[in-house]
Amino acid sequence: MLRSQLAGAMPIRRPVIRSLATYVPPRQLTNADLEKLVDTSDEWIMQRTGIRTRHIVDPGVATSDLAKEAALEAIRRAGLTPHDIDLIIVGTVTPDMLFPSTACLVQHKIGATRAWGFDLSAACSAFTYALTVGSQMVAAGAATHVLVIGADVMSSIIDYTDRTTCVLFGDGAGAVVLGVSEDPTLGILDFEHQVDGSGGPALCMPAGGSLRPASHETVDQRLHYARQDGQAVFKFAVRNTGDICERILARNHVTADELDLFVSHQANRRIIMSAAERIGMPEEKVVINIEEFGNTTAATIPLALNTAVETGRLKKGNLVLLASVGAGFTVGSVLLRWAID
Ligand code: UT7
Numbered sequence: 001m002l003r004s005q006l007a008g009a010m011p012i013r014r015p016v017i018r019s020l021a022t023y024v025p026p027r028q029l030t031n032a033d034l035e036k037l038v039d040t041s042d043e044w045i046m047q048r049t050g051i052r053t054r055h056i057v058d059p060g061v062a063t064s065d066l067a068k069e070a071a072l073e074a075i076r077r078a079g080l081t082p083h084d085i086d087l088i089i090v091g092t093v094t095p096d097m098l099f100p101s102t103a104c105l106v107q108h109k110i111g112a113t114r115a116w117g118f119d120l121s122a123a124c125s126a127f128t129y130a131l132t133v134g135s136q137m138v139a140a141g142a143a144t145h146v147l148v149i150g151a152d153v154m155s156s157i158i159d160y161t162d163r164t165t166c167v168l169f170g171d172g173a174g175a176v177v178l179g180v181s182e183d184p185t186l187g188i189l190d191f192e193h194q195v196d197g198s199g200g201p202a203l204c205m206p207a208g209g210s211l212r213p214a215s216h217e218t219v220d221q222r223l224h225y226a227r228q229d230g231q232a233v234f235k236f237a238v239r240n241t242g243d244i245c246e247r248i249l250a251r252n253h254v255t256a257d258e259l260d261l262f263v264s265h266q267a268n269r270r271i272i273m274s275a276a277e278r279i280g281m282p283e284e285k286v287v288i289n290i291e292e293f294g295n296t297t298a299a300t301i302p303l304a305l306n307t308a309v310e311t312g313r314l315k316k317g318n319l320v321l322l323a324s325v326g327a328g329f330t331v332g333s334v335l336l337r338w339a340i341d
Pocket of ligand 1: 048164229295327
């Protein structure tokens with residue numbers, strides 16, 4: 001039986017996205033700026049990735065600061081106050097510090113006095129995973145209002161002397177408030193996730209954890225920055241984004257024609273379009289905003305949803321497929337019917 005049908009056996013408590021808000025820092029780092037830092041060109045970056053610029057924090061601005069801005073606006077748009085939030089889940093690979101969790105820092109900064117919370121580490125799949133965990137808490141009746149945040153300050157772990165990674169990433173945050181849907185046909189319908197830990201070395205930050213604590217050597221060897229085997233990640237992402245989309249669509253008997261929008265993690269325009277072609281989604285139903293934001297890791301999907309809303313491409317009742325692939329490897333997909341007017 002499908003997960004989306006299981007609710008039919010009991011009183012339906014359909015989780016739904018009640019509101020969405022995003023925040024990016026104002027400062028931009030353009031391809032022209034990067035040409036001055038490393039041996040690269042606007043032409044190469046645009047052709048291979050689709051990125052033209054990305055937003056970068058000023059020194060002293062942390063993930064919780066971006067998350068706070070998105071969270072407060074999402075709560076306001078939901079017609080709630082921070083006091084109404086039961087649970088805060090922050091998806092991030094760039095927490096302000098290893099502990100306390102960024103969820104605790106956000107809870108304090110926004111004054112969500114009744115909430116508990118935790119961070120969720122799934123790299124670029126953090127938003128799809130956090131959405132799933134939060135929505136299952138709502139479905140189970142364990143929470144009524146869940147604040148799900150995807151936020152990363154990637155510039156804090158990027159080596160701006162390494163042209164293979166520094167052109168790709170940006171900083172940003174997105175937040176949604178989950179609640180119980182008044183109309184059970186609208187909301188989070190199903191999810192499908194998977195991890196393949198054999199891909200760990202292909203995209204990681206080698207030092208700073210328990211295996212290789214920070215030392216003079218780890219700093220000298222630049223091991224506190226993100227390292228990536230771009231081609232290995234690219235091949236995995238192309239194959240697995242398509243696979244997971246096909247699986248969740250087949251299980252729900254949904255064809256590409258019935259989908260209104262495909263919102264993928266934004267790592268590379270070519271990865272998104274190859275997955276879209278594989279499932280038969282025409283370009284006009286695919287959201288791509290990587291040109292302006294780059295890869296913001298946990299924030300890409302809410303940023304892309306926001307772009308779709310702002311450009312009038314996402315409306316109440318639309319059937320939407322979210323998909324992500326990230327370090328781990330982590331793979332995720334969520335099928336939902338948009339409920340916001
Ligand atoms: O969100 C997390 C998941 N991450 C991803 O999904 C990223 C997946 N990977 C990719 O998107 C692509 O592999 C990259 C955009 C990272 C690289 O594109 P590519 O087409 O796979 O390039 P490549 O790594 O095969 O490199 C081709 C050439 C190399 O030069 P040679 O060996 O052919 O002389 C690179 O050294 O391009 C060179 N190169 C660059 N040239 C100019 C690599 N980075 C740059 C650069 N500017 N920034």
